[in-house]
Amino acid sequence: MEDRHGIQEMTAGYGRFESATGRPADPSVPGERFPAFARCASPDLLLPVFRIRQYRRQEEIVAQEGVPDFAFWIVSGCVRTVRQWRDGRRQIGEFLMAGDLFDRDDIGRGRFGAEAVSPTRALCVRVSALQELAARQPCVAIELRQHAVDRMRRTLDRLILLGRMTASERIACFLIEMNERLGAEGTIDLPMNRTDIADYLGLTIETVCRGLAVLRQRGAIAIDRSRITIFDRCALERAERGYLN
Amino acid sequence: MEDRHGIQEMTAGYGRFESATGRPADPSVPGERFPAFARCASPDLLLPVFRIRQYRRQEEIVAQEGVPDFAFWIVSGCVRTVRQWRDGRRQIGEFLMAGDLFDRDDIGRGRFGAEAVSPTRALCVRVSALQELAARQPCVAIELRQHAVDRMRRTLDRLILLGRMTASERIACFLIEMNERLGAEGTIDLPMNRTDIADYLGLTIETVCRGLAVLRQRGAIAIDRSRITIFDRCALERAERGYLN
DNA sequence: CGGGCAATTGAAACTGCTCAACCGCCGTGG
DNA sequence: CCACGGCGGTTGAGCAGTTTCAATTGCCCG
Incomplete structure (x- = not known):
């Protein structure tokens, strides 16, 4: 063996x-x-x-x-x-x-x-x-x-996230967490797919997609498959505001 | 002192x-x-x-x-x-x-x-x-x-409960947990009020009330303020079915 | 008896889910 | 080489469960 x-x-x-x-x-x-x-x-x-x-x-x-x-x-x-x-x-x-x-x-x-x-x-x-x-x-x-x-x-x-955060807050929170843990200065190569993200955040895959799309439309991030680039970290932090209060 | x-x-x-x-x-x-x-x-x-x-x-x-x-x-x-x-x-x-x-x-x-x-x-x-x-x-x-x-x-x-259970599952789950922990053979004197239960289960107080009311209407429990009597434990376990699968 | 609080119930609004269609990429096989 | 199928991801429309807002009840205690 x-x-x-x-x-x-x-x-x-x-x-x-x-x-x-x-x-x-x-x-x-x-x-x-x-x-x-x-x-x-x-x-x-x-x-x-x-x-x-x-x-x-x-x-x-x-x-x-x-x-x-x-x-x-x-x-x-x-x-x-x-x-x-x-x-x-x-x-x-x-x-x-x-x-x-x-x-x-x-x-x-x-x-x-x-x-x-x-x-x-x-x-x-x-x-x-x-x-x-x-x-x-x-x-x-x-x-x-x-x-x-x-x-x-x-x-x-995670208890707070799953119990009391909205979908968009959870997604912003997830991006910030991954940015800190995988941390390559604003560019995240996510190892997991959307289904995994959804099951991590207690959401559906569609809701995750839509949440990411909203952040993209606001200019906060760019999305290229599993590669997420963060342009405006402050916008993310506003989106997960509840987390810090 | x-x-x-x-x-x-x-x-x-x-x-x-x-x-x-x-x-x-x-x-x-x-x-x-x-x-x-x-x-x-x-x-x-x-x-x-x-x-x-x-x-x-x-x-x-x-x-x-x-x-x-x-x-x-x-x-x-x-x-x-x-x-x-x-x-x-x-x-x-x-x-x-x-x-x-x-x-x-x-x-x-x-x-x-x-x-x-x-x-x-x-x-x-x-x-x-x-x-x-x-x-x-x-x-x-x-x-x-x-x-x-x-x-x-x-x-x-709790992660599973908050992430993937419905309101009625959470409430049934809560009653079973409290029955086991306070366990006086089917009669639970809850020390906490409805607001605490709601904030524990990631729900609103109204949803907790309605969930309990449904269980009462089905004959599974009786409610007297903070005293809950469980008549049909199996009904509760069915309501939290997802938990065991 | 009345004030206050917790609990309950009702109705409307909304968030997130379900179902469905579609896109784009990639590997496979004709 | 290209058509095809599969898979992951995205988007849309309608729906359902939960929340929100409001009103009411019941109980405790002064």
Whole structure:
């Protein structure tokens, strides 16, 4: 299995751990982000526990009812957490980007599944091993803690968005969020399609299209398929005004 | 101050800790629930860190922008976490009942405030002290961990509710949740008013009233102000069908 | 008994959804 | 090489569910 192969490469040393990923673990490589603790934790503790996994577009990472033993650290690509009904309704919990981490607790222990939105490379870590690591290496524990806090903040923000924002506010909010997370100075290459956006924002795909069209007509953005260019960030912020009040 | 007085009482020993609350820490006392670790942790570690606080109806516990140093363990009563806009829109994050715990991270570090829905008694613990306690006493750490997992599950359930459920589904869902949490065998004495319910479910107060009225007309429930009696739980479960699919 | 507040009900307005058609791109196969 | 089909995205028209606005009821408490 490739898993076995990956482990052997990684256990050979810190350098091999990097080479096992196929590229150097340099945060400056566009789109790739490795855990900060990969730099501060001692390699002999770190290396035996990681595997690298690759996922194709739309590939399932964790089944909806799944409670995996592994935590996943996204190195590149984009993942959605998703819950689907038999009647077709679907809710996306969050989009996870390079640098994000998730495990069974973060997807609600069987509430949500996880799927690759775009081709994704992830560090795959047994939860128990990660916990042991965190117990020995303070910098790991700190980073995990920070992730948990950030996730709760973002999830609470989603409650406000889904509970009390209008369609146009949600869309503006989404663009600002994506601009900050993918942040290439006003040009966003969205990894997800309109259906994913709609299921993330609790809207229909048509409403998302119309909302984007309104922003385009106002000169706030330009739309070229999945590439959104932001001309007038203030207009977006006005559109999501409620968020800040 | 009563704080000082409370501390002195509590530091006197385990028995005084109980008496400081005014009543024995017996889980069987109706409506009162103390942390399980109050039984397993050694008293000399536990006692110096706790204070008891009482809050009147509608009293603010944590300001919306507040990041308190304390964690709160609700012994009796009901608390809402709430975010409010200047334009009047309001979203309730969750209702916290006896036995529930929250701290600054659970309310999003300044995202939500906390207010007493009904007269509330809470154990108030400095976060750093609780963390130290958890580091020394495994049973405390386990209980805190379980709370965090439960909270994430419930918050993710709220995402689905707010994003993809109809008004009647939300209302049925709410009644089932409250029945399970307040659970007196089919009779629910809701501590919160209709406005709170509406802001919890992302609806208006009128829609909540109408939804309840429909359930009453179908013979599923009876309504007497804040007292709801459930006659036909299956009808409620049908009304929230999407939730389970 | 009256004031005030929460809850309820009714009617109209509106936001967002549903259904449908259409566009443009791209890969495939004749 | 081009026709075709599929898919994602966009736009339009009508509809439905929810909100808004308004009026009324019921209850508690002074």
